[in-house]
Amino acid sequence: MTIEPVRSKRRPVLIALAIAVVVAVVASVVVIALTNFAGQQRRDSLALLKDERLTALTEARDKIQPAVNTYLAAYKKARNVPATREDAEKNSVKERDEFQQAVNSARTALSDVQKGYGDGKEADGIGVAVAQLVDSYQAYLDSMEGLVESYPRFEGLFREDAGCSGLFVGSKAANLRERQTLLTQAAVPCREAVNQLKQSRNISYVEFARTLDNEIAQLESHAETTAKSEENYNEFVRLKDEYVKKIDDATARNAPEAEYLTIADELKALNTRIKNNRSEFDFAAKRYLNGVKDMPTLVEDVFTKNVSAQIKHHDTVIPLRVQVLKDAIDAELAE
């Protein structure tokens, strides 16, 4: 009886100890294995991200620019047939679809990159690099979509669609007041189209539309000044004739000298008015002509300068973002 309890007490203790040890060992092995497994899985997914998904992303982007150019050329060709905007859009729908497909594939490739790293929400080096790349890449896609989307509107500005070519009224008008009236009429639909272009998702169009809008306002103001000056001038001619008559009259009457002096003072004031009128006219006329003359350059610059600068910007930024992400992955995978 005295031995029995001791035995029965020790045996369970030993069993308990042995089980505890086994459980602990198994647990720590499992923990280590799981950690290693998770680590290996992360390494695999990072390697996949770097080698496959980023390559796919770059390849998808390489297809965008040619698709943009093909569409722009197709639309322009269709429009020059000649055809209306609707018909030209219809006849370039294939190229438009191909562009859209290229953009959609690029967006898919981008979301694969995002998903490849927990949606890029993690705040570590890779997560930040993913988020930066996504930001730049998306900005590129948006601007290219905007470029294609608003092209028919931009291209149609100086055609009959918006009638901005009606701004060039110079030779059609008999006098400057008529020029001003024609200009104001043409400016209404043109302005409306310009304001719609301001809503574009491509900043080059938006900035151009802003400048054009201000240019039109300048033209209108200069047209008004020159028309007014011309009318004033006609008035001055009439006044001058009156004064000639007045002087003739005074001479015939052998008028007192005081009357001559008054007429002389009035003539002096009239001369000042003529001089000021002339200066205002010259100032406005010169600017009006320059505004008209510079307008084709303004339109041309949209593609030759601004859009190409924009594309160059993205061509610098995106490869750098990709490189930074690749290096961030390499840093993580370093052994």
Place this chain on the structure above:
Amino acid sequence: MGDKNLEETISTPGRSSSRRTAIIVVAVVVALAAVGLGTWFALSRPAEPGRADVVRLDKHRVIVDNSMNLYDPLVQQFSGRYSNAISEKAGQPEEEKVLNQDRERIVRESQVNRDRLQQMAESPALQDQEVAESFKRFKDQYGAVIAYNDQLVVNTTNIYRSVGGPCAALHSSLNVAGESYAQDYVKSADECLAALGTAKDGADAETTTLLTAVEAVIRGQRDKQQEVLDSKDTFERLSKSTIAGLALLEINDAFAKAQTTYETATKDKYSKIIESANSSNSEFEGVLKKSLEQFDAASGEGK
């Protein structure tokens, strides 16, 4: 399973010894758990700086160096958009939009770059004295590049807001031969001078010098036109306006001089900063390479 056995031991008579057993079991489990955790920690982060830490630090160096190349296109984009919004009078909401999108992007970029430098500062590879010293120089120089670009964004904003805004009208859209020129000039000049005054807030030394020079030129012209306005008779008015007109001819020289001074000063400053950054980068690269070679030599000997 273990719990069931424990309960059985507790239910047997002789409580003090069963309590002791329980304590032993708990102690053993705790000890084993500690060993397990220790192993896990040891496996996941070695205490001694290893080769991987050096490789990692070198990659981070490349990342920071590459990231500096992003400032040029980003600042250019911002200044282009901001200048258009200001000069084409796109309105307050558009200006705010450019500031919030394109300027904030640069601000975030700088924050990310500073975080990257900070992360590098925590690298175990910096336990090596030579690596640590070389990194310190790298961090200082690249910190200066980041700070320069932050300041550049402030300067750009201030210059466009003033010189590109109310001051631009002064010498482009006013009719010099016009009747009300003197009056128009004084009015526009006062707006311009007010804008120049606020533009100096937060500007660096070079920009302040530029803004002060522009301010002096405009103030001089404004006062001359004011004299025209204050003239008592036509003759005085005529002579004053001739003097003011002649002074106007010199204005372009004065502006050109202020601009050249500014451009030379900022260009010099920036190329010095870039030069120092580049040399600290190649030095740091060399030190890291040497450290890697040491690791490789050590592992070669081990074989």
